Amino acid sequence: xxxxxxxxxxxxxxxxxxxxxxxxxxxxxxxxxxxxxxxxxxxxxxxxxxxxxxxxxxxxxxxxxxxxxxxxxxxxxxxxxxxxxxxxxxxxxxxxxxxxxxxxxxxxxxxxxxxxxxxxxxxxxxxxxxxxxxxxxxxxxxxxxxxxxxxxxxxxxx
Numbered sequence: 001x002x003x004x005x006x007x008x009x010x011x012x013x014x015x016x017x018x019x020x021x022x023x024x025x026x027x028x029x030x031x032x033x034x035x036x037x038x039x040x041x042x043x044x045x046x047x048x049x050x051x052x053x054x055x056x057x058x059x060x061x062x063x064x065x066x067x068x069x070x071x072x073x074x075x076x077x078x079x080x081x082x083x084x085x086x087x088x089x090x091x092x093x094x095x096x097x098x099x100x101x102x103x104x105x106x107x108x109x110x111x112x113x114x115x116x117x118x119x120x121x122x123x124x125x126x127x128x129x130x131x132x133x134x135x136x137x138x139x140x141x142x143x144x145x146x147x148x149x150x151x152x153x154x155x156x157x158x
Contacts, residue, residue, distance in 0.1 A: 112144065
């Protein structure tokens, strides 16, 4: 595990899609395709970031902001860089962008109910479980934990 890294976060671009897709395949049992990421980059409502360490993409975040709601669609970090603040840095970058847009709504996300590490990570950032979505995921079929952050003013470390 890398202990002392200084992540560099920037907006995702089309040249990042292959690297992001590789991390996606390592991170999720039912990964998005590169085409899905390209679609997000073309979407006017999308907010997409990559995080780099020594010029290598080690994580990414995809979200959408529509009116008074935001949705975190994807957040992944390479295993060896987890628990080093990279995910928190990505979240804080998203929160800063939403704040800059004068966003004052709720932020939602889904996580596999078995993904306790992700659920605990989001709880640490003041997201709270609000609902179980039955059979939401494929490969394997699994329920989703829907989580919500009420307002950006709840965010710790921001």
